[in-house]
Amino acid sequence: MHAYRTHNCNALREDHIDQSVRLSGWVHRKRDHGGLLFIDLRDHYGLTQCVIEPENKNFATLERLRVESVITVTGKVVARLADAKNANLPTGDIELVVEELEVQSRAQELPLPVFGEPDYPEDIRLKYRYLDLRRQKLHQNIILRSQVINSLRNRMIAQGFNEFQTPILTASSPEGARDFLVASRLNPGKFYALPQAPQQFKQLLMVAGFDRYFQIAPCFRDEDARADRSPGEFYQLDVEMSFATQEDVFAAIEPVMAGVFEEFANGREVTPAPFPRIPYRESMLKYGNDKPDLRIDIECSDVSPFFVEDGVEFKAFKGIVEGGGTVRAIPAPKTKDKPRSFFDKMNGWAQREMQAPGLGYIRFEQGEDGLIGKGPIAKFFPADTLVRMAAHAGVGDGDALFFAAGKETDAVKLTGAARAEIGAQLDMIDDNVFKFCWIVDFPMYEWDEENKKIDFSHNPFSMPQGGGEVLNTMDPLDILAYQYDIVCNGIELSSGAIRNHQLDVMFKAFEIAGYDKETVESEFSGMINAFKFGAPPHGGIAPGVDRIVMLLAGAENIREVIVFPMNQQAQDLMMNAPSEVDVKQLRELHIRLDLPKEKK
């Protein structure tokens, strides 16, 4: 007989009755009747009830053993009496009568209960992650993650993509997020950077002629965490393909995304490929951001012109529009029966959560002579203006409009957040639907208000729509790029682009953003040099694996789908990272600390 087990804890059925078997696992739960002791034995596969009688020499040991101890039990499989069967367990028709017992590992009193999975503070869960991972929900999430990654791999390989590993210790790049740095012992004063993404490497693989590349790639960015953004590190399905147009990339990746979601949707509805395409500017106008949650059936609009019409007395917003600002309308459909407090709470939400001046509103009702507006600011508008504004914003009897006003960027931000908040408040979000879309036609450049200059709005290696010519002829802020995102349920799932493989166009593109040729040559030398020796047109995309799993798992938080995540402060509470290191280690790396004061 095997030293540890003849079966796993989800294997035994009525067929096994009378067999002598051996099981190993964790003591999930004990039910001690004094004269009879039940043990639910758990492993990765399931639960089996074991029973031990007081005559057995091991009874006292087992009775005193704490839950989550690891044991090996040997005994006979017996049928349960009809009224003692447990229909909730696959193994519920039988039980194991314990004869031999071996205690493999005793458990102390637990800092975190495994059984029952009560809510527990996250810092304790993170510190004792291996206990948390024993819990069914988290255990399943991690298995789901494994299966999703396997499915992604298979789907990519089936399409002729090859997986390659790219370096983890690489060079810092001036663009993008903050880098994690690694000091070089052999090269004093110099540093490696962990890759924010294998961006340049995958392009170099195209130059190297590999045609179709993918990788489940670790990416490192030293940026602050969010609910859907793990601090420090995350994984992308990194993809690049040669001689590919934007349509080719879409055609390659859409079936992968739709396919993997359908595979694991478990009955939930998935947008079939091809996904709807929404131009960036349209998304900003209608949804207030570039990652719309299309489950919320609300489309916003620009109503600025109505606030400067003659006869409109609402001076606050009129002044904003006349000063170059904008007013966006966010419909709140079917809110006729909502109390005044609903509208007041939205206003309070905007002030509190968004630090906005407020959120005005007008409620619309069918009056005797047509649609009329109600609410605190309705009286400042002529009846006729209200009717036309309602028509423009697409609202009618029983609907309301909220207004976000201010500088365009602020108004848009508030619009997007308010749309999501209204969707949540009005219970418009269906948890059983995955709504996909592409956001396309991102602008190549944007105005950097902080540094008063034109900067790349996304990837500097993207190809402008119209090629090199438009860089000379168009206003840079009007130039669009072959740059695209996949969005699902308001979460940005991937970002990609057709790359700029022509050096002269690249130098010109960088010049517009204020980087001279010499800077580009030195900062991106690896890629620039490679492009001098024959670079194929190429493009790609990089879906975020953690976010895909998060959506499929129905998790609110990305830490629920990461085996060993860090907390919001980018600390690993289990491993105690980051930690101080020995002075000797620092000396080898030629590093001397210059710590901030006041740190006690």
Place this chain on the structure above:
RNA sequence: GCGGGUGUAGCUCAGUUGGUUAGAGCGCUGGCCUGUCACGCCAGAGGCCGCGGGUUCGAGUCCCGUCACUCGCGCCA
């Protein structure tokens, strides 16, 4: 760096207008219990009310500061 929320037993939470000795459930410890599967019953231990200051005759409760966790903003080519 900034804003919101939370912080009372190991955990989840209650705690009236500021008023006697801060409670419950789960867990833990001990005892009883031969058919449970959220086993049941009895008893017990366990509290710097996050921390510091203030107001007050009196603070878990009010005020200020601070820390921790979390959500968001900034940031995230």
